[in-house]
Amino acid sequence: MLSVFDHGPPLACPTPFNLAAHVLRQADQNANKIALSVLRHDGTEDWTYQALQSAILGTATGLLRAGLKPGDIALMRLGNTVDFPIAYLAAIAVGIVPVPTSSQLTDPETARMVEDLSPAAILRDPSVACAPHPVQIELSDLSQMRDLPPAALQMGDPDKMAYVVYTSGTSGKPRAVAHAHRAIWARQMMVDGWYGLRDTDRLCHAGAFNWTYTLGTGLMDPWTIGATALIPQPGTAPEDLPALLRQHRATIFAAAPGVFRKLLNTPEVLHLPDLRHGLCAGEKLSRHLHARWAEASGTELYEAYGMSECSTFISSSPDHPARGESLGQPQPGRRIAILGPDGPVPQGQEGTIAIHRSDPGLMLTYLNAPQEANSRMQGDWFLTGDQGAMAVDGQITYLGRDDDMMNAGGYRVSPVEVEAALAKFPGITQVGAAAVEVKQDTFVIAAFYTGPEKLDDNALQTYVKANLARYKQPRAFIHLPELPTGGNGKLLRRALPAYFKATHP
Structure with a gap:
């Protein structure tokens, strides 16, 4: 039998359609x-x-009055507040295309995005770094x-572009991934296939x-089915999370593996009587961490695999737990x-x-780089760049990437992008970047460089x-007399972590 999972197509997305209308x-x-x-120790900020x-539809009116038009691109440079999802859904509601970005990005990084996107406007918190824009x-x-x-x-074609997210490609140049309104419809497959989510x-x-x-797992998906989101x-420090989960009766807890690891390293006893299970994504969940969480909390962790180009599509779930080392099944x-x-x-x-x-969850294309999107296709299949093996029951074991992409706290990072930035530093003649394990299941980015001193x-x-x-x-910088290369002189990034272990025993 061939490694193909196909148990029938999803329900067709209705038309006309709008992502924000579906969420609301x-x-x-x-x-x-x-x-x-929004959870605090002294209470909550509640939104019915x-x-x-x-607030969403009022903000949508305001964006139109500010001169934005359907089809315009709006780069989002907002902080970690409720203003972010409100502005995001407001734009989509009236056909404006938002581009959500991390507030951690620097001025030079956002300058490249502005050049790439030519946005009509930037939605801006003045405290968040951003390149100039008129x-x-x-x-x-x-x-x-919000009070307008x-x-x-604006209802329309489900295939119309709704939003754009950035991902780092192996070339080192972040790519603008264009998604259609139908992407939210595709997320319904995650409700039973990963979350086990209920409106209660x-x-x-x-x-x-x-x-x-x-934005997806923590907010839009619960809202789509009428559940309550807790942020x-x-x-909030990791050691404070168990008390908040208990106090606010969380039934599902979602985070990257690093957060679960930090919770297990706090002195707080994981007594979580209302918790049904946890959801984990962003980086590979180790079996060791999974077992520690199950023993300490008495609940299961369900892992999901996805990417910027198609969100999550392989996962374990309450109805279909992962077996052995597998991720779960499609x-x-x-x-x-x-x-x-x-x-x-x-x-x-x-x-x-x-x-x-x-x-329906697969991206439309890479903006301004359709040829790169086409190069990711093999016939009718989009290649993720990750290696795996499928068992007879459809469960898939993750076997790593076929390139050198790194994972830092749940974010995929291209080593080429890190190397390109450091190559401009005086005194560096060659540089390579790789993720290194500093303790069990904990990885950081390290930069390895050559130079006179x-x-x-x-x-x-x-x-x-x-x-x-x-x-x-990078959290570590290692000076080497030379970097490892292959017979063709190409940098061997996968050999770099061994140099870190040799210098940090």
Whole structure:
């Protein structure tokens, strides 16, 4: 048998359609139900479905009055506050295309995005770094828009572009991934295939409002089915999370593996009587961490695999737990294969994980780089760049990447981007970047460089802080007489972690 999972297509996305309208579809019948609670030790900032819908549609009116038009691109440079999802959904509601970005990005990084996108405006918190742009709608103006009359939702073709997210490619140049309105419809396959989510759930996500993992799993998916989203206030320490989960009766807890690891390293006893299970994504979950969490909390962790180009599409779930070292299986409605050069490989063999082009969650293209999007296709299959093997029951084991992409706290980072930034530093003649394990299941980015002499680590750290987002910044700098290369003189990045172990026993 070949490594193809196909248990039938998902339900077709209705038309006309709008992503924001789909997220708010429960708002009228749940007007007074709490849609969002921002958790604090001394209480909560609560948003009912009615208040949330009013703020989103009022902000949508304000964006139109500010001169933005359907089809315009709006770069989002907002912080970790509720203003972020409100502005995001407001733009989509009236056909404006938002581009959510991490507030950790630096001025030079956002300058490249502005050049790439030519946005009509930037939605801006003045405290968040951003390159100059002639049209900036500031946070204070966005907040006042909430009280405006509601805008009419712009319904249309489900295949129309709804939003753009950035991902780092192996070339080192972040790519703008364009997604259609139908992407939110595809996320329904995650509700049963990963979350086990019910409208009575109180789902707490530990991430920031302006992280796409939080935006989807922590906010939009609970709102779509009428559940309650819980988000800890910015700056909440890991040791404070167990008490907040208990106090606010969280039934599902979602985070990156690193957060679960930190919770297990706190002195707080994980007594979580209301918790049904945890959700984990962003980086590979180790079996060791999984077992520790299950023993300490008495609950399961369900892992999901995805990417910027197609969100999550392989996962374990309460109905289909992962077996052994596997990630789980493709969600119902997905068509997934393991490919070799000539197509699907036999079950059990290693190949590249691939998504069928018909998946409603698959991106439209890379903006300004359609040729790169086309190069990721093998016939009707989109190649993820990750290796895996499919068992006879459809469960998939992750076997690593076929390139050198790094993972830092749940963010995928291209080593080429880090290397390009450091190559400009005086005194560096060659540089390579790799993720290194500093303790069990904990990885950081390290930079390995050559040059006439060892450079000052503090100077290097100051430089990367000014030129790279925090999650892209190396935490260690290793001076070497030469970097490992292959027979063709090409840098062997996969050999670099061994040099770190040799210098940091």
